Amino acid sequence: MKKIKSPINYTGNKYRLLEQIQPHFPEKVGTFVDLFCGGATVGFNVDAEKVILIDNNKYVIGLLEHLAGQQYEDIKLKLEEIIEKYHLSYSAKYSYKFYKDQIDEPGNNGLKKYNEVGYYTLRNDYNHLQSKFTPDAMNMLYILMVYGFNNDIRFNAKGDFNLPAGKTDLNQNNLNKLKEYIERAQKINYKFVCGDFKEERIQSVIKGADFVYADPPYLITDAVYNEAGGWTEKDETDLIELLTDLKNTGKKFVLSNIASKTDMQNLYLSEWIEKEKDIRMVELKYNYASSSYNKKNRYCEEKEVIVEVKND
Ligand SMILES: C[S@@+](CC[C@H](N)C(=O)[O-])C[C@H]1O[C@@H](n2cnc3c(N)ncnc32)[C@H](O)[C@@H]1O
Known part of the structure; x- marks a missing residue:
C-alpha cells in the first residue's frame, strides 16, 4: 500500500512514524479501529478488511467523511x-x-x-x-x-x-493530498464514527474490533486538542483501563504516547507497564521537538513510544 498523507494537516499526525509503528500491527486484520484518528493518517494507511476511525471532534470527522465521499x-x-x-x-x-x-x-x-x-x-x-x-x-x-x-x-x-x-x-x-485521499477512500472499506471513547456505544465498537490502534492526546505535551482540559488525568486512567480490559479479553492493541520529556514523566504509563507483565513499551526514533507545534519546547527531548501487548 502506498503511504498517503491526510488532506488535513493534523498536529501530531503519525505520517513520519508510520514505518516504525506499522510493523507492530498484525499482518492480517479483520476490523481495525483507529481510535483518536485525528487526520486519519493511520487508518487510511492500514491493510485491513475494515477500518473504523473514531474521534470526538465532530468537525474533523465531518470533514474527513465529506472529503472521502467526493469525486x-x-x-x-x-x-x-x-x-x-x-x-x-x-x-x-x-x-x-x-x-x-x-x-x-x-x-x-x-x-x-x-x-x-x-x-x-x-x-x-x-x-x-x-x-x-x-x-x-x-x-x-x-x-x-x-x-x-x-x-x-x-x-x-x-x-x-x-x-x-x-x-x-x-x-x-x-x-x-486531497486526490490521493479520495482515491484511497474509494479502495478501502472505512467508517467514520464521532464520539468520546468513554461513551458506551463507542466502547462497544472498540471492543468489537480485532485490533485497536490508539493515539490519544498526550498528557505531557501541548496541542490544540489538549487545550482547556481537552485531555485530563482521568481520561488517561480511563483509557488505560479500557486497553487493559481489551488485553484481558485476548485482544491486541498498540498505544502511541510520549513517555517523558526533559522535566516530566507520564507516571500513569510507567506504572501501568510495571504492573501489567504482558505489555511492553517500545521507544520510537522521531520526536516532535523538531516540529512546529512544539516550538516552545524545541530543545527538549521527548521520548515517543508505543505500548503493545507482548506476543505469547
Ligand atoms: C494525537 S491526536 C491523533 C492524531 C492521529 N493519530 C493522526 O495521525 O492524525 C489525538 C486525537 O484525539 C481526539 N480526542 C481527544 N479526546 C478524545 C476523546 N475523549 N474521545 C475521542 N477522541 C478524542 C482529538 O480530537 C485528536 O484528534
Missing part, C-alpha cells in the same frame, strides 16, 4: 468557486510567485496579506451558516483550514471557527 474533479471545482468568490490566491493554478509579487511587504508572512480580506469574509460567512455540516459548509471549512493559521482546525466554545489568516493557500501539494 476529486467535482470537489476541485467547488473549491475553485469559493476561491473565486472570496478573491483568494490559488497557487496551484497561478503559482505562489504570481501572488507574492503583488504583496508589498517584507518579511515572511507568505500569502497572508493577499488573502486576509477574503479569508475573514469567508470565515464570517461560514460562522453565520445555519448548519456547518452541509457539503457546502464542509468545502468552506476545508478552504478555511488551508488558508488559515498553521492549517489547523479550531473552534471556540460558541462553535465559531476562530483561527486567523495563515501564510498558505490551495497549492499543488494540498491538491495532491
Whole structure:
C-alpha cells in the first residue's frame, strides 16, 4: 500500500512514524479501529478488511467523511468557486510567485496579506451558516483550514471557527493530498464514527474490533486538542483501563504516547507497564521537538513510544 498523507494537516499526525509503528500491527486484520484518528493518517494507511476511525471532534470527522465521499474533479471545482468568490490566491493554478509579487511587504508572512480580506469574509460567512455540516459548509471549512493559521482546525466554545489568516493557500501539494485521499477512500472499506471513547456505544465498537490502534492526546505535551482540559488525568486512567480490559479479553492493541520529556514523566504509563507483565513499551526514533507545534519546547527531548501487548 502506498503511504498517503491526510488532506488535513493534523498536529501530531503519525505520517513520519508510520514505518516504525506499522510493523507492530498484525499482518492480517479483520476490523481495525483507529481510535483518536485525528487526520486519519493511520487508518487510511492500514491493510485491513475494515477500518473504523473514531474521534470526538465532530468537525474533523465531518470533514474527513465529506472529503472521502467526493469525486476529486467535482470537489476541485467547488473549491475553485469559493476561491473565486472570496478573491483568494490559488497557487496551484497561478503559482505562489504570481501572488507574492503583488504583496508589498517584507518579511515572511507568505500569502497572508493577499488573502486576509477574503479569508475573514469567508470565515464570517461560514460562522453565520445555519448548519456547518452541509457539503457546502464542509468545502468552506476545508478552504478555511488551508488558508488559515498553521492549517489547523479550531473552534471556540460558541462553535465559531476562530483561527486567523495563515501564510498558505490551495497549492499543488494540498491538491495532491486531497486526490490521493479520495482515491484511497474509494479502495478501502472505512467508517467514520464521532464520539468520546468513554461513551458506551463507542466502547462497544472498540471492543468489537480485532485490533485497536490508539493515539490519544498526550498528557505531557501541548496541542490544540489538549487545550482547556481537552485531555485530563482521568481520561488517561480511563483509557488505560479500557486497553487493559481489551488485553484481558485476548485482544491486541498498540498505544502511541510520549513517555517523558526533559522535566516530566507520564507516571500513569510507567506504572501501568510495571504492573501489567504482558505489555511492553517500545521507544520510537522521531520526536516532535523538531516540529512546529512544539516550538516552545524545541530543545527538549521527548521520548515517543508505543505500548503493545507482548506476543505469547
Ligand atoms: C494525537 S491526536 C491523533 C492524531 C492521529 N493519530 C493522526 O495521525 O492524525 C489525538 C486525537 O484525539 C481526539 N480526542 C481527544 N479526546 C478524545 C476523546 N475523549 N474521545 C475521542 N477522541 C478524542 C482529538 O480530537 C485528536 O484528534
